[in-house]
Amino acid sequence: MWIADMDFPVAEPILAALRERLTRPIGYPTLNGNSPLVTLLREKFAAQGLGDMPADGIAFLPSVVPGLYAAVNALSEPGEKVVTMVPVYHPFHLAITNLGREVVGVPLLDSGERWEVDWDALDAACAETKVLMLCHPHNPTGRVWDAEELRRLRELAIKHDLYVISDELHADLRFTGQPFEAFAADERVRARTVTVTGPCKAFNTAGLGIGALVSHDPELVRRIMTKTSGLMGHPSALSITMWHAALAEGGPWLADTVAYLKDNRDFLGAFLHQRLPWVKFHPVEATYLAWLDLRTHAQTADIQNFLLNEAKVAIHNGPVFAPDAQKPLYQGFVRLNFATPRPILQDALERMAQALG
Ligand SMILES: Cc1ncc(COP(=O)(O)O)c(C=O)c1O
Known part of the structure; x- marks a missing residue:
């Protein structure tokens, strides 16, 4: 009961789409602004407050974690501090330390009812950094940062002129009954935010590997992806079929x-x-x-x-x-x-x- 995948079979429409895909040649996959997956993704982002996502603001990843590394690599320099809240999904702090940056982990506080941000400590930590890594919803505490918390996080990002790397991979597994609000739903933080996401948690497809790194500022995406070009593999044809089927028919x-x-x-x-x-x-x-x-x-x-x-x-x-x-x-x-x-x-x-x- 440790690694984060589910003991449930994959949705039948996804399996059917994969079977069908195997009947055709598997050449290099193409993904551009006209691809059906991009169209569905842009609709999905719009429903989470990320409307009008430019097609060239979407870069595909072989899975989500490489996007975390690529963003830390491009948005900070070796030796610099990168802030996140702890406890946190381990590749967050590992991306920072493995790339020779210094991790500043701000411990979440136990209010007795839920895990909460230590605002004073986060404010102090953000004064010393250019980059905040946010996990929203948060692994491992299961928090979905609420509207007031998101407002305060955005104020901090603006006040300290930060880049924000927001991992929203768990967004579709919410029990709140509320629509999901992406960190970058507020236009004031869009140009400083990269959001990473993928289908693997919601649809139990981690073994196929695919993700996306997106921003309303295509220049930011280009900057991040250029630094790792040639190192970052492309998503597989099957993973593209899988994500498309998940969005189209997995509801x-x-x-x-x-x-x-x-x-x-x-x-x-x-x-x-x-x-x-x-x-x-x-x-x-x-x-x-x-x-x-x-x-x-x-x-x-x-x-x-x-x-x-x-x-x-x-x-x-x-x-x-x-x-x-x-x-x-x-x-x-x-x-x-x-x-x-x-x-x-x-x-x-x-x-x-x-x-x-
Ligand atoms: C917050 C978060 N980001 C990323 C990942 C891993 O994503 P991927 O397998 O697509 O690299 C996980 C896996 O548990 C996760 O919880």
Whole structure:
């Protein structure tokens, strides 16, 4: 229950489109402003507040993580600071440190009800940087930054003249019932923002690999992609077919899947409340990843191995989600993937409850 993909079969319309694609020659894929995928993507972006996305503001990626690296690489220099909020999906802090930049991780605060931004700390951190990496919705806490938080984040970006790299890969897996608001939905931050996204979380297609890096400023996109041209592979023909089918015909499957995940989230919350009430968990607003605080348990120092050996449940260990210096902050936290049929979720939770006592 660790890596972020789902134990569910891929939507039938996507499988049908892939089968059909295999009956035709698989030459170099072409993706330009007239491609059906680009048309559907532009519609999708418009629904998230990114209307009028110029076709040359869309660059395709072999998957989303290379877009994070490419953006950090182009928008900052070695030795410079790049800010993000921790805990965070590990390729965020790894992109920064692997490229020789310095990561400034601003810890999120536990309000008792949800994970929140430490505004004073973020303001101070942003004063020393040119780049903010935002995860929206946020992996691993499952927060969807709300309208007021987005407003404040945008004010900070403007105040400190920052570039913002906004990873919105989990946007379609929301349980909020509200439309998704992209960070760059506000025109005042469009020219300073690159958004990265892809179909792999919502449609469970991570093995096919594809993503997009987009901005209303095509020059920014060109700058980022030029720096890695020749290093960044093109998406495969099959992944293009897959993303197109997902956008064109995947809606009903996605709605069912989100409803199932929401019930799993509630099941998990109710189970913890009844059987492991000392585990802290703030119900996630998006994603199928639960960020659990087990720090009061006697085995907190080695919780990952304890759960693996005693419960036979594999989870992601909390410290993974922070850069080296901050790892101790998250010892005793775990990230649990609940995108699995309910009987499996129940079995795993029963075994965890037995092991944890
Ligand atoms: C926020 C976020 N970005 C990117 C990725 C990975 O994307 P890809 O597999 O397309 O590189 C993940 C995977 O879990 C993720 O959670």
